[in-house]
Amino acid sequence: MSIRQTFIAAAASLIAFATVSASVLPASAQTLRYANQGDLKSLDPYTLRETTTIAHHGQVYEGLVGRGKDLQIIPALAESWETPEPTRWRFHLRKGVKFHNGDPFTADDVVFSADRVRAKGSDFTTVIPADAKVLKIDDYTVDFVLTKPNPILTSQWDVWYIMDKKWAEANNANAPTPAAATSPSFASLNANGTGPFTIESHQPGVKTVFKVNPNWWGKPEHNLKEIIFTPIASDATRVAALLSGEVDIIEPVPVQDIARVNGSANAAVMAGPELRTIFLGMDQIRDELLFSNIKGKNPFKDIRVREAFYKAIDIELIKSRVMRGLSTPSALMIAPPLFKLSGDFTRPKYDADGAKKLLADAGYPDGFEVGMDCPNDRYVNDAAICQAVVGMLARIGVKVILNAQPKALYFAKVFKTGGFNTSFYLLGWTPGTQDSHNVMHDIMGCRDDPASPRGATNLGGYCNKQFDALTDQVLQETDTAKRDQLIKQAYEIAAKDWAYIPLHQQALAWGVSKKVKIVQRPDNQVLPYWAVKSE
Amino acid sequence: MLAFILRRALQSIGVMIAVGIIAFTMFRFAGDPVNQMVAIDTTPAQRAEVRASLGLDDPVPVQFARYFINAVQFKFGVSYQFRQPVSALLKERMPATLELATCATVIAMVFGILMGIYSALRKDSFFAKVLQAVSLIGISLPTFLIGILLIYLFAVTLGWLPSFGRGDVVKFGWWTTGLLTISGLKALIMPSVTLGLFQMTLIMRLVRAEMLEVLRTDYIRFARARGLTTRAIHFGHALKNTLVPVITVAGLQFGSVIAFAIITETVFQWPGMGLLFVQAVQNVDIPIMAAYLLVVSLIFVTINLIVDILYTVVDPRLRATINRPA
Numbered sequence: 054m055s056i057r058q059t060f061i062a063a064a065a066s067l068i069a070f071a072t073v074s075a076s077v078l079p080a081s082a083q084t085l086r087y088a089n090q091g092d093l094k095s096l097d098p099y100t101l102r103e104t105t106t107i108a109h110h111g112q113v114y115e116g117l118v119g120r121g122k123d124l125q126i127i128p129a130l131a132e133s134w135e136t137p138e139p140t141r142w143r144f145h146l147r148k149g150v151k152f153h154n155g156d157p158f159t160a161d162d163v164v165f166s167a168d169r170v171r172a173k174g175s176d177f178t179t180v181i182p183a184d185a186k187v188l189k190i191d192d193y194t195v196d197f198v199l200t201k202p203n204p205i206l207t208s209q210w211d212v213w214y215i216m217d218k219k220w221a222e223a224n225n226a227n228a229p230t231p232a233a234a235t236s237p238s239f240a241s242l243n244a245n246g247t248g249p250f251t252i253e254s255h256q257p258g259v260k261t262v263f264k265v266n267p268n269w270w271g272k273p274e275h276n277l278k279e280i281i282f283t284p285i286a287s288d289a290t291r292v293a294a295l296l297s298g299e300v301d302i303i304e305p306v307p308v309q310d311i312a313r314v315n316g317s318a319n320a321a322v323m324a325g326p327e328l329r330t331i332f333l334g335m336d337q338i339r340d341e342l343l344f345s346n347i348k349g350k351n352p353f354k355d356i357r358v359r360e361a362f363y364k365a366i367d368i369e370l371i372k373s374r375v376m377r378g379l380s381t382p383s384a385l386m387i388a389p390p391l392f393k394l395s396g397d398f399t400r401p402k403y404d405a406d407g408a409k410k411l412l413a414d415a416g417y418p419d420g421f422e423v424g425m426d427c428p429n430d431r432y433v434n435d436a437a438i439c440q441a442v443v444g445m446l447a448r449i450g451v452k453v454i455l456n457a458q459p460k461a462l463y464f465a466k467v468f469k470t471g472g473f474n475t476s477f478y479l480l481g482w483t484p485g486t487q488d489s490h491n492v493m494h495d496i497m498g499c500r501d502d503p504a505s506p507r508g509a510t511n512l513g514g515y516c517n518k519q520f521d522a523l524t525d526q527v528l529q530e531t532d533t534a535k536r537d538q539l540i541k542q543a544y545e546i547a548a549k550d551w552a553y554i555p556l557h558q559q560a561l562a563w564g565v566s567k568k569v570k571i572v573q574r575p576d577n578q579v580l581p582y583w584a585v586k587s588e
Numbered sequence: 589m590l591a592f593i594l595r596r597a598l599q600s601i602g603v604m605i606a607v608g609i610i611a612f613t614m615f616r617f618a619g620d621p622v623n624q625m626v627a628i629d630t631t632p633a634q635r636a637e638v639r640a641s642l643g644l645d646d647p648v649p650v651q652f653a654r655y656f657i658n659a660v661q662f663k664f665g666v667s668y669q670f671r672q673p674v675s676a677l678l679k680e681r682m683p684a685t686l687e688l689a690t691c692a693t694v695i696a697m698v699f700g701i702l703m704g705i706y707s708a709l710r711k712d713s714f715f716a717k718v719l720q721a722v723s724l725i726g727i728s729l730p731t732f733l734i735g736i737l738l739i740y741l742f743a744v745t746l747g748w749l750p751s752f753g754r755g756d757v758v759k760f761g762w763w764t765t766g767l768l769t770i771s772g773l774k775a776l777i778m779p780s781v782t783l784g785l786f787q788m789t790l791i792m793r794l795v796r797a798e799m800l801e802v803l804r805t806d807y808i809r810f811a812r813a814r815g816l817t818t819r820a821i822h823f824g825h826a827l828k829n830t831l832v833p834v835i836t837v838a839g840l841q842f843g844s845v846i847a848f849a850i851i852t853e854t855v856f857q858w859p860g861m862g863l864l865f866v867q868a869v870q871n872v873d874i875p876i877m878a879a880y881l882l883v884v885s886l887i888f889v890t891i892n893l894i895v896d897i898l899y900t901v902v903d904p905r906l907r908a909t910i911n912r913p914a
Contacts, residue, residue: 299743
């Protein structure tokens, strides 16, 4: 055999081998394969408040209340509740519910979970006020006694998952696994909830297998026996896995791949507006900007400059070019599904000439220079949005020096821990409570009292005492219609002050196999317990 | 000889310490790990608490000393992301990486040598010229592009091979292997070809050049004059002498195959150490980053040390210079 023949034979046998093994395994019925860009980092439900992690925990754990397909609050482990007085909430627990290991679910577990979630090391301490008392009335009744009325007490309880007291105590998991754990924790590798699925195996960063819980108290709306979750960080690989049929659901689909997924025979993109609002903020508190050529004064203190910046942004252009149509321009700092009266607000029109005139009136006919901070790996096309903003502001004579960097560096610079070290920035925010108060308090509240948590993420330091007074009223007003009016008043003040430049809600994009039907909620939790997969 | 080995070992330790210092300094610029560990609305007071409990507020030399003392005892701390000991995570991921690197090297050696021999002996044939051209592509195309092209061809278009992951694995104690299952073998093909392609073209070009060189030497001419068969000349004499530098290069390249598996592992979501490292960088998981860099430099240093020692065993001339003090 000559060398050429040897080589050809080798090549031929390789091809033959590839052909023999060329059979795609048929996706077995009722096994849902799901891939996400992010990972399930800890099984301890109190360690990390982050959408992907919370959604996974939601398969296994349940709260006293849940959220339905339209985000409405629905009974879960609590069958019903009432408020006999404004500061006392009474919850009637579901009977006959068992944890995965067979332990019965009782009021003791609720009291235990309420302590654990507020303990040091928990990332969910805000779900229950620190000074609230949790009292066991009997095995299936629990009272929450508050020091002041709180109309949105249960608003975050869909992600406050109830843990098994007996199990936690037996496994030395009484305390939440802190983010800065120095020793491995049992609860971060094992789970014991009451939810529709149990965890069969969990290999962090590699694969997690969920099995259906045959003893679940509810009536399943899915037809799955198993969920296999794999984190796939590389965009191209994740899309390839969907197109080749190896996974049934991917999240997210990168913007540039949406057309291709929709053009394929076996998958399509589910898109919808997300709850997160992307916005621009301006440092309007310092007497001199940190990053600017204007010395001795701060241009953003002049309301006309802020208005000019707002009007210089052509949001429709950002939508059509940068976001390829996948964004919903916003007039508010909160997503429309979370505020009933959001329809009353419209976004001021793009007006570059008007903006230029405003700048001239403010004493900057030739514009000025300002540094902008922007993450480049946090939100959909974040750095590209910032580049577009740079170009748009250049039209009115403002020279923006863009500093786009990875989120790890960006957040360290601009957050409170970094000393609000920014003059002009892009940020995204989803209120954890799904309620306006969180936005008004954390993002738009004065930060003049360093001891108060108010304004903790108000990187630009916008401050209006009238606004803050409304925020406090909103926290305690229990009449929904009145409360909405108060919120509306506050947002009107902020709009008049040109406090922030809301940009848009980015679209969430899931790639879903045509065999699978699933419910998409705007909070971007991928919840397979609403997935139906056909053969 | 013993003195030589000791000297080399000491130098290796110096290299390790240098890597440790450089790695530790670089992490100062990777960002604040605390931001990756808590929710966006976690209060600054809680963030400060987390920082303090990680010891991030201590002066840098103190942090380094603490780190160094632990690292010497193979204690790499607890991963910020997974809340698991780093040594356990690395141990769990190491089989995947070593298996991938070994397969890639074997593929590179077998096909590289075969193709090299062919293109040296038939250097004017059409096929040899095609191989030369293709090898240029193999050397110049970046790994991630090759990986994605393979995925689109073999996983998406043809549907022959899985696009990600390791398939089913079999456990032997703490070691896991994908070599014993069909799905594991199928999953191994594309990543190892991707990873091995660069080495393969390198070896092919090296074998070709060396072989052409050797074929011009006198002893080959004498062999021809003696009337030996072509086969005996090519494979008995020429190839043997060609392979010495090839084995050296392949040995040294094994270290870089392990190190550069990072990209291949990311593209194929291969659950090895490289993927763990990339995830760690994105999340500023300093304990994993530091441990990975130390492990990889340990592998490099060990391979170099072995190669150095082997040289002296293989080549008597080197031994002579070593034993004669400078």
